[in-house]
Amino acid sequence: MSEFDDILALRGFSRRDFLKGCAALAAIMGLGQAAVPRIAQALEQSALRPPVVWVDFQECLGCTESTSKSRYPDFVNIVLDLISLEYHEALMAGAGAQAEQNYSDTVEGQKGAYVLVVEGSVATKIPNAMTVGGRTSVEIAKQAISNAALVVAVGNCASFGNVQAAYPNPTGAMGMLAFMRDNAMDTAKLIQLPTCPVNPVHVASVITYFLTYKKAPEVDRWNRPLMHFGRKVHDECPRRAHFDEGRFVEVLGGPGEDERLCLYKMGCRGPHTYADCATVLWNNHENWCVGSGQCIGCAEEGFWDKFQDFYAPMPGVTVPGLRGVRVGADTVGIGLAAATAVGIGAHFAFTAAKGRLGKGGEETVIEEKEA
Ligand code: SF4
Ligand code: SF4
Structure with a gap:
């Protein structure tokens, strides 16, 4: 047995499990089975311990929970177990000076070699609202980002600021893309995974892609990987x-719910949201938002302010049967033509998703069909 087989065995995995995990990852990344040997080789040869520094700013720790509690699919665990988490304020055993030493040893001692994971938004207007070890989130972010090989923003807080950035945004909460642009940093090494919380499959997928191809995957204008954010929730929704066909749930908890009818009238943001939640799913591949409620658009820039009221349908959707008319849900099914077009900009291992609708972040217009 090789050293790698020993490591797998210690974690309860056989080589067969590992290869099955690599095949599952390749499928999720849209790479096809031909990529499996390369992924397996990259994971096996990645010194097995690529250093990762995980910093927490303004957040609720939900993305840490989502990632660390993942049990299924197994490949997520495999990838997460292979990384070397050098620093994570919530998960590491060390504290105080020892923790700070671990941080400096990686950020200063392994410049250009580590992956930085950011959870939470940076407080730019009131810097002291977010400090760790006496340093503000702005100071930590500038240093940790500058020296990182790859920056992964997990969750909507780290990507777009989330609720902290909602009006009036007292702390000046800012996500990584805006922060890096404001500070003239290279955003080519930034990957944003903005669901709320982050999906552990996305984290595993991005890390694996980076280890396999030594570069970040192809992204949209919000730095979201196209393999996971290249298609709308609405396009893959069951x-x-x-x-x-114009069959909608009319009342939450009403009969239409039992028939699993469309939730657009109940405020579903699936037509406005780019993410693969309907296929990757959540809770260990058990369920997802539309399976038990509705999409609230957490993968989008402006999530919160632009997406309220969450139970009111958003206009700007062309509904089947009403040619040339973009309507709000109150007009759906009754044939009225009033419309207010709202422009909506639009556990760690990934082809760019080549969906019908192209790159993410575009204004939402649902393809129109004859009644
Ligand atoms: S509006 Fe929501 S529930 Fe209806 S098809 Fe689209 S994503 Fe699914
Ligand atoms: S279905 Fe919508 S609300 Fe749910 S996680 Fe995906 S993007 Fe967020």
């Missing part, structure tokens, strides 16, 4: 046929 309730889509009901939308196309």
Whole structure:
């Protein structure tokens, strides 16, 4: 047995499990089975311990919970177990000076070699609102980002500021893309995974892609990897046929819910949101938002301010059967033509998703069909 087989065995995995995990990862990344040997080789040869520094700013620790509590699929655990988490304020055993030493040893001692994971937004207007070890989130972010090989913003807080950035945004909460642009930093090494919380499959997928191809995956204008954010929730939703046929849930908890009809009238943001939640799923691949509620658009820039009221339908959607008319849900199914077009900019291992709708972040217009 090789040293790698020993490591797998210690974690309860056989080589067969590992290869099955690599095949599952390749499928999720849209790379095809031909990529499996390369992924397996990269994971096996990655010194097995690529250093990772995980910093927490203004957040609720939900992304840490989501990632660390992942049990399924197994490949997520494999990838997460292979990394060397050098610094994580919530998970590491060390504290105080020892923890700070670990941080400096990696950020200063391994410049250009580590992956930086950022959870939470930076407080730019009131810097002292967010400090760790006497340093503000702005100071920590500038240093940790500058020296990192790859920056992964996990969750909407780290990507776009989330609720902390909602009006009036007293702390000046800012996500990584805006922060890096403001500070003239190279955003080519930034990957944003902005669901709330982050999906552990996305984290595993991005890390694996980086280890395999030594570069960041292809991204949209919000630095979201196209393999996971290249198509709308609405395009892969199992309730889509009901939308196309004009069958909607009319009351939450009403009969339409039992029939699993379309939730657009109840405020579903699936038509406005780019993410692969309908296929990757959540809770260890058990369920997802539309399976038990509705999409609230957490993968988008401006999530919160632009997406309220969450139970009111958003206009700007062209509904089947109403040619040339973009309507709000109150007009869906009754044929009225009033419309207010709202422009909506639009556990760690990934082809760019080549969906019908192209790159993410575009204004939402759902393809129109004859009644
Ligand atoms: S509006 Fe929501 S529930 Fe309806 S098809 Fe689109 S994503 Fe699914
Ligand atoms: S379905 Fe919508 S609300 Fe749910 S996680 Fe995905 S993007 Fe966020």
